Amino acid sequence: MKDDKKNKSSLENLSGNYAADDLNEELERLARTFQQELDKAKQDAELNEKLGDIVQGLPDEETLEEADLCAACGERRRDKSVSPDYEYCSVCREAMRHYPLSIPALLLTVVLAVVAVVSAIDFCGYIDGYENVRLARKAEKENRPESAVEYYDMAIAIFESDDVSAKRLYLDSADDLMFAMPRGRSTMEDVCRRLQKAVDTIEAKIPLYARYNDVNEEAGAMAATLDLVEQTMNDEAFADYDGKDEETYKQIIAKLDAIGEQTVTVDALDGSTVTRPADLSVLYLMEYIFAYSTDHLDDTLRYLEKTEEAAPERLSLYAYEMGLVLVQNGDANRAKKYAEKLYAANKDSVYGPCLYATIYRMTGKPDEAHKWVDIAIDEMPDDVDLKRQKAMIYLSEDKPQEAYELLGGLMNDSSFAGYAQFYMTYIVAAHELGKTDNQAAAEEKLQTLETAYTDRMNDYLAGKLTAVQMFTKGTGDVE
Amino acid sequence: MTTLYIVTRFLTFFGAEARTFFEHLTCRILKLPIEDTRAFKPSELCAHVEHELAPKLGGAFLVCWLPFTLTTLMSCLFLLTGAYRILYIGDYSSLISWLLLWLGFSFAANCFPTFEDVLNLRDKLYGQKGHTVAKILLAPYFAVFFCGAWLERFSITFLTAGVFTAFFPQIFTAIFPLVKNIVQMSSDI
Known part of the structure; x- marks a missing residue:
């Protein structure tokens, strides 16, 4: 009873505490709160419903085959838009465009x-x-x-x-x-020196250098053969030989021939010493020179032919002389073949053009002769003998004035040291023009060389030979 | 054949590595997706970069031309000393010259693009949409790339590189007077 009374009084108190407006406000507030919660609940329900649909739409992991996975990441689907066989996903493909450079x-x-x-x-x-x-x-x-x-x-x-x-x-x-072979013996030695510089003793044993071993031995044999020839020529037994005694000539030739049977020793590139036969081409060339210098002209062609036979590839040894001998013997056509070979093989050498010039001079074609000697002079403008060659052409076409002027320039040079053939050619030019003083001056210089006139010069000065004949017939020269 | 190809790439290690780098660089410039940049992989693409084919003519040409030009240029620069010293004047005692000769040979043996890149170039150049002027102007390049790439499949470029190296001084001598004038003008300046 007391509790009921308490409760009743509490309620009465409550009613007394809250005014009607306050109660309404409270109820309205509660109503708004309930409504808000209800709306939120409804939204959540809708969202859950949608998510439920999405989840339901996703394939299960068991349905994505390994063949469809990206070969790089293994997580995403391959980008089939590139090609049906493409192996990578779009994300990895994009990353591959920026593949980092290897440091x-x-x-x-x-x-x-x-x-x-x-x-x-x-x-x-x-x-x-x-x-x-x-x-x-x-x-x-x-x-x-x-x-x-x-x-x-x-x-x-x-x-x-x-x-x-x-x-x-x-x-x-x-x-x-x-x-x-431009300088004879010194060239042979130069060849050996260069080869020894390039190939050492160990390399010389390699087959790659076999050819150069042969070249070295060949050059060495040529030089050694020259030594033997010089020894023979300097033999005391022949010290008194004046180039005229026929018996001594034959003895010397016999001794020189004997060199052809001998062997020579040569320093090989590998440091050893090699024995080789004497070089026949050099030997025969020396015999030719000996025969020519002793006026045994009948033997000159024979020795030159032997030189060619011994070493046909060594044109520099025999071709010029062969051509000269042939044209002197009237065989200009054969001489021209040697001139062709000589000029074709070595355009630097003046021998080819000189031989052509001589051939054309002696066959009455001075214009061609001038053309060729000018080619030689272009190659060696300071060469005195080339100028003499040109003067001989002028004399062969009866133009002594041109020859005189050409050679006179050199005669007037105090530093010029001439040689016998030069002075004789000048004497012919001066003699043709009647310049006796100049002729005498040249004769004095000839005497200083202790050289007498050649038979051809004597014939010319005696009137048995004209200047034109001097340079177009016989040897075609002053000697 | 693949084994022989791989062996020749190892023998020309520096050239192969450099060519792979140049191809990688070109693909980066063109933003082509690259799959594998390893220089020495046991496949036909050894010493090449595995990448997607260029979609346009410009890209297809550049992916063939740029690595080729850079590799060939470097080969020539190495051979200027290597080949000239050893083959032209006979300086056999210099180890550096031999090294440069080998580098020049290595680069010369690795200058051509892959056959796939060349075929892609052919499709872009001589396909339906090909431009006539481009067809004419790029024809010599295409011919060189095609022949070189085809030969490289059979490792024949290893031999052609040897021939190129052996005859490099004779080849370069053809433009020697021009080069000498340029060098002299440069030194005068």
């Missing part, structure tokens, strides 16, 4: 690029040397071996100044010298 590869390439540039700079530093080698090779193709050797020597000097080995240049220049 080691980058560094290596940079280093190689720097080395390449340094290589190019080094090449530029020796460009003059390489240019000389190029010019040497070009000269070889143009059959100008002597020019080629000059260019090789310039290149060798450039490279060797920096201790750069140039073996190939020594070998190639030795080949050119061996072919051209």
Whole structure:
């Protein structure tokens, strides 16, 4: 009873505490709250319903085959829009466009690029040397071996100044010298020197250098044969030989022939000593020179033919002399063949043009003769004998004035040291023009050389031979 | 044949590595997706980058031309000293010259693009939409790429590189006077 009364009084108190408006407000607030919660619940319900649909729409993992997975990441589906067989997803494909560069590869390439540039700079530093080698090779193709050797020597000097080995240049220049043989014995020694410089004793045993071993031995044998010839000629037994005694001539020839049966020793490139037969081409050439200098003209052609037979490729040894002998004997056509071979083989040499000039001079074609001697003079403008050749052409076409002026220029040069054939040719020109003073001056110079007039000069001065005949008939020269 | 090809790539290691790098670089420039950049993989694509084919003519040409040009240029620069010193003048004693000769040979043996890239170029160049002027101007390049790529499949470029190296001084000598003038003008400046 007391509790009921308490409760009743509490309620009465509550009613008393809350005014009607306040109660309404509270109820309205509660109503709004309930409505909000109800709306939220409805939204959640709708969202859940949608998510439920989506989840239901996703394939289960068991339905995505491994063949459909990206080969790179293994998670995403392959991008079939690229091609049906494409192996990667779109995300990985995009990443592949930016595949990072390998740092080691980058560094290596940079280093190689720097080395390449340094290589190019080094090449530029020796460009003059390489240019000389190029010019040497070009000269070889143009059959100008002597020019080629000059260019090789310039290149060798450039490279060797920096201790750069140039073996190939020594070998190639030795080949050119061996072919051209421009300076006789000193050339043979030069060939051996170059080959020894290029090929050491160990390399000499390699088959690659076998050919150069042969060249070295060949050049050495030629020089050694020359030594034997010189020993024979300097033999005391022949010290008094004046070139006239027939018996002594035959003895000397017999001794020289005996050299052909001998052997010579040569220093090989591998350091050993090799024995080879004496070089017959050199021997026969020396016999030709001996026969010619002792007026045994009947023997000259025979020795030259033997020289050619012994070494047909060594045109420089015999071709010019052979051509001269043939044209002197009236066989101009055969002489021309030697001139052709000589000129074709070595455009640097003046012997080919000189032989052509002689052939045309002696066959009555002075214009052609002038053309060829001018080619020779262009090659060697300071050569005195070429000027004498030209003067002989003028004299052969009865133009002594031109010959006199050409040779007179040299006669007036105080530093000029002439030789017998030059002075005799000048004397002919002066004699034709009646210049007796100049002729006497030349005769004095001839006397200083202790040389007497040749038989042909005596015949000319005696009136038995005209100037034109002097240079177009017989030997075609003053001797 | 693949084994022989891979062996020749190893023998020309530096050239192969550099060519792969240049191809990678070209693909990055063209934003072509690249699948494998390893230089030495046991397949026909050894010393090449595995990538998607270029979709346009410009890209197809560049992916063939740029690595080819860079590799060939570097080969020539190496051979300027290597080949000239050893083959032209006979300086056999310099180890650096031999190294440069081998580098030049290595690069020369690895200058051509893949056959697939060349076929792609052919399709873009001589396909239906090909431009006539481009067909004419790029024909020499295409011919060189095609022959080189075809030969490389059979490792014959290993031999052609040897021939190129052996005759490089003779080939370069044809333009030697021009080069000498340029060098002299440069030194005068």
